[in-house]
Amino acid sequence: MKPFLLFAALVAPCLAAVSAPSTVDASKFPDLQAALDALPEAGGLLTLPPGLYEITEPLQVTTGDTRIMGAGAATHIRNLNENGAPAFILRPKNLDKDSQSRLWRVQMADLRISGTEKSGDGIFAECVQEIYLEGLSIDHHGGHGVNLKSCFEDPRIADCILTYNRKRGIEIFDCHDIVVNANHFEENQDALSCVNSFNLCMNGNNIDDHLRHGIIIENTYGSVVSGNMIEECNGTALILDRDCYGITLSANVIAHHLEGGIDLRDACGCTISANTFTIAHRFSVRVAAASERNTITGNTFCNTYIGMGQDKRPAQAKTPMGTDEGTGIWVENGVNGLTINGNTFSGLSTEAAWCDGEVKNLIVTNNLCMDCGRKLAKPKPWLRFASGASVLVKDNLTPQP
Secondary structure (H helix, E strand, O other), rough: OOOOHHHHHHHHHHHHHHOEEEEEEEHHOHHHHHHHOOOOOOEEEOOOOOEEEEEEOOOOOOOOOOOEEOHHHHHHEEEOOOOOOOOOEEEOOOOOOOOOOOOOEEEEEEEEEEOOHHHHHHHHEEEEEEEEEEEEEEEEOOOOOOEEEEOOOOEEEOOOOOEEEOOEEEEOOOOEEEEEOOOOOEOOOOEEEEOOEEEEEEEEOEEEEEOOOEEEEEEEEEEEEOOOOHHHEOEEEEEEOEEEEEOOEEEOOEEEEEEEEEOOOEEEOEEEOOEEEEEEEEEEEEEEOOOEEEEEEEEEEEOEEEEEOOOOOOOOOOHHHOOOOOOOOOEOOOOHHHHEEEEEEOOOOOOOEOOOOEEEEEEEEEEEEEOOOOOOOOOOOOOOOOOOOEEEOOOOOOOOO
């Protein structure tokens, strides 16, 4: 036998033993788990026709290079589990025995996943690299809408709507190079939490009516949150905590929050720029003592003023949400290193920026302050900081009526 023919004879059985990706039609199987189990190890496409699919146990996805695709919201998977179990679990089959096991490139698109107060997450994914979720409606779960754990490489969530989940819309833990883009979040406990992670890129999302906070970022660095509409949180719109650093928060509209706008609880080397803050009740930006060396520049801090001496909302209303409000920058005692430059403060109940204690290495320059201090018990300077050798407050315009 010629060498080439001998090689082909030896290799052909090996190739035959390796499965090829395939297309699986869920309508041809008795249930969804059977359809998922029909996918070969090499993955493939699972199509889910329109219909209501009620489940009581999680659907297990254990193959990589797999795409699960419905027909839009007409493909509706309803989780009726009452023991806190997720609707979908995306996870390597042997992860419990091999902690290094990973799935690669699992995608889900174009379907609705709903739950109840007693069910768990909509999608729980663990150790799935390059996961991609798009065009999903995820609502009314007792847990999080999407829960990503150690999906380290390049997770992407785009064009989804995450609503009425009792925990967070999206929970992210131990992930890297994350994209969360062009999603809607409505009336979850919090919109998104990103913890112990790197390089979050969160852009162009609409976040509305949350029962507590909007975006919470902890122990994460090198990230950007920009171009988002964040409105009507009962708590705070955006929180940086637990050793955050090197993060930019820019070009967001942060409107109508009963607690605050941006809370730098523990964040260093961060930039807050070109945001609009309106109707934030306690503070628009708070800088805690653990937050050092930050920059706040080119933002607008305002109330509901619409020109010609008129405010859109009344000074007092039946509910806090109906009340006119505007607040500035609250700097806590002990902050070391902060630039406040080129901002506009107008129509505020509070001072424009203030500290009730000592600060170091503070620059406050070239800001415009108009019509501030509306609800102060007694007049105070609109830019109020203790003087010192390392505190520079100059070249600000504070016209009085």
